[in-house]
Amino acid sequence: MVRQLLVSILFCGCTLGMSAEDGSRLWLRQVNSGNATVNCLLHSRTLDIAKSEIAKGWKGAPVSLQLCNGAEYESLGGEGYTIRSVGGNIEIGSVSEVGLLYGTYHLLRLQEMKADVSKLDIKEKPAYSLRILNHWDNLDGTIERGYAGHSLWKWEDLPATISPRYEEYARANASVGINGTVLNNVNASPEILSADYLQKVKVLADIFRPYGLKVYLSVNFASPMALGKLATADPLNPDVMGWWQKKVKEIYSLIPDFGGFLVKANSEGQPGPCDYKRTHAQGANMLAEALKPYGGIVMWRAFVYSPSDHDRAKQAYLEFQPLDGQFLDNVIVQIKNGPIDFQPREPYSPLFTSMKHTSMMVEFQITQEYLGHSNHLAYLAPMWKEFFGYVQPNSLRAMAGVANVGDEVNWCGHDFAQSNWYAFGRLAWNPALTSEEIADEWLKQTFTTDSRFVGPMEQVMCDSREAVVDYMMPLGLHHIFAWGHHYGPEPWCSVPGARPDWLPPYYHQADKVGLGFDRSHTGSNAVAQYPDSLNRIFDSLDTCPEEFLLWFHHVPWKYRMKSGKTLWEELCYSYDEGVKKVRGFQNVWEKMKPYVDEERYGNVAGRLDIQMHDAIWWKDACLLYFQKFSKMKLPADVEKPVYKLKELEKVKLPISNFERPTKDMLPNP
Numbered sequence: 001m002v003r004q005l006l007v008s009i010l011f012c013g014c015t016l017g018m019s020a021e022d023g024s025r026l027w028l029r030q031v032n033s034g035n036a037t038v039n040c041l042l043h044s045r046t047l048d049i050a051k052s053e054i055a056k057g058w059k060g061a062p063v064s065l066q067l068c069n070g071a072e073y074e075s076l077g078g079e080g081y082t083i084r085s086v087g088g089n090i091e092i093g094s095v096s097e098v099g100l101l102y103g104t105y106h107l108l109r110l111q112e113m114k115a116d117v118s119k120l121d122i123k124e125k126p127a128y129s130l131r132i133l134n135h136w137d138n139l140d141g142t143i144e145r146g147y148a149g150h151s152l153w154k155w156e157d158l159p160a161t162i163s164p165r166y167e168e169y170a171r172a173n174a175s176v177g178i179n180g181t182v183l184n185n186v187n188a189s190p191e192i193l194s195a196d197y198l199q200k201v202k203v204l205a206d207i208f209r210p211y212g213l214k215v216y217l218s219v220n221f222a223s224p225m226a227l228g229k230l231a232t233a234d235p236l237n238p239d240v241m242g243w244w245q246k247k248v249k250e251i252y253s254l255i256p257d258f259g260g261f262l263v264k265a266n267s268e269g270q271p272g273p274c275d276y277k278r279t280h281a282q283g284a285n286m287l288a289e290a291l292k293p294y295g296g297i298v299m300w301r302a303f304v305y306s307p308s309d310h311d312r313a314k315q316a317y318l319e320f321q322p323l324d325g326q327f328l329d330n331v332i333v334q335i336k337n338g339p340i341d342f343q344p345r346e347p348y349s350p351l352f353t354s355m356k357h358t359s360m361m362v363e364f365q366i367t368q369e370y371l372g373h374s375n376h377l378a379y380l381a382p383m384w385k386e387f388f389g390y391v392q393p394n395s396l397r398a399m400a401g402v403a404n405v406g407d408e409v410n411w412c413g414h415d416f417a418q419s420n421w422y423a424f425g426r427l428a429w430n431p432a433l434t435s436e437e438i439a440d441e442w443l444k445q446t447f448t449t450d451s452r453f454v455g456p457m458e459q460v461m462c463d464s465r466e467a468v469v470d471y472m473m474p475l476g477l478h479h480i481f482a483w484g485h486h487y488g489p490e491p492w493c494s495v496p497g498a499r500p501d502w503l504p505p506y507y508h509q510a511d512k513v514g515l516g517f518d519r520s521h522t523g524s525n526a527v528a529q530y531p532d533s534l535n536r537i538f539d540s541l542d543t544c545p546e547e548f549l550l551w552f553h554h555v556p557w558k559y560r561m562k563s564g565k566t567l568w569e570e571l572c573y574s575y576d577e578g579v580k581k582v583r584g585f586q587n588v589w590e591k592m593k594p595y596v597d598e599e600r601y602g603n604v605a606g607r608l609d610i611q612m613h614d615a616i617w618w619k620d621a622c623l624l625y626f627q628k629f630s631k632m633k634l635p636a637d638v639e640k641p642v643y644k645l646k647e648l649e650k651v652k653l654p655i656s657n658f659e660r661p662t663k664d665m666l667p668n669p
């Protein structure tokens, strides 16, 4: 009897969707209605998915799915669609099945947002035809810079055992229009191209295909040596070319729509064409030739920093800009948004405005390597929008994002980190969307449409990235992170024998005169890599935007800022402001309790607690350390430090570059 009662309680809980608010359903939380009418006579795996999504989730007028042709549809490209109210019906039209699937998710999104769906007249076309996630997943299941558990790909179990999450992952991506996935780390193991692994990759590709999601692989440039036992990987060597051609043929025999390769070459110890005195273009083009007959592409990364100049921020430009115009048309140069490395704030990489004859794509980092891992609430759309304020979206061919998903139940660790996966997909589809619009969509689908929740939380989300900048690295400071894990502050960090440009003092240049890296014409002149109009603005202390001040200038401690405060005071107030903002987020979240299920409420509250702790840690560490140089007092209304510098200098977190710290590891005042 008791057992029967228990079973029915459990069952009841599930049907009401009560017990399932663990974040696993992401923004796709439609409760089954089970009775919508779908008209579509055609059958295919993709259309069956679209039909079943509507049948299960839609609660409105009958929907028909129609493959269309004609000028209007041709102009929407292979993935665009229309959604229109016609008579008492809703018609979704597209030239392709995947377009109909995208239209389906769009319609369901409107319903979940409680939008008016009575008079629909929607036309959509993606800005980029390539919208790609980059997984930095290793074959041993760890994820470089991944903070939500282990890899989703269970390589040991594949190809025989298939996790249900593979399909859920594809569905989530399709729902926001992501159409490509690079499965493995850019620091690539040659093993991924072995016959055994390709069988596993094929299984994933088969599961993803109906969702319009293509598979790509990161490749190690020396694979012909490691796997093929050749004596060289020289891209101009005929045996090397032959090896790649054969390998590509093998891949396409298993995966006919394989997307292509992503390559990190001659960067951070990875092999590449420069090992043989060949250029990046020669290396990329050799692979591109092999892929060309099958329609595959090469995404060749420009994340390089060989010490050609003493300023690391200039190095990628110096290496790649001279190659402009030399890449084949199925090569896309993949460039990180900033010239250094995914910092909380960077100016855009000047390569974007200087490679006029090269296909380029931007690489954003969705995983929060430098923004508090999955412990901090940091909504990244405002950061990506800032990039598009400088770089015209139509000067790029594609968008890539380093994924933040792992095998944790809620995929991303922090429930709010899901919004970054979502926002990446939405912006890759339409970079003109605002951060607010995307936050609004995501909040309504992921939590509730109640305006008492959506209003305040949208504000929190949109303020959150700036808060991180404030408490970690305001006014253009950058890369003052702890060695290795990039989580906490270590502006004092010195490691005997390390490259200077891996150490914080190289970046902040604090001395008794002032703070910041002089990249103006009196310093490294990195400003000259920007177009003249911007060069002039960044170069002058008077016109340089203050958010980039210490990126481009070494500024005296007593320099008067626009606010009338000295640089030192402004720095103190910025750190203080960061701390106060996080406290504000905590207060808002406390008021949100009535609108959120207990499980997600607790998860977010716990992580905000850590973020609050870390904001104070950052503020105290940086201000107390920089004070040694400024020799100036903290303004009286800035919160008093709770830590001692000496204690903070001893902190060493016991984490590697694929873990997030837990509360008990963090320093205590």
Ligand code: BDP
Pocket: 144, 145, 186, 187, 264, 268, 303, 341, 342, 369
């Ligand atoms: C840095 C990461 C490192 C990556 C590298 C890259 O710290 O783990 O391998 O970028 O993008 O941000 O290749």
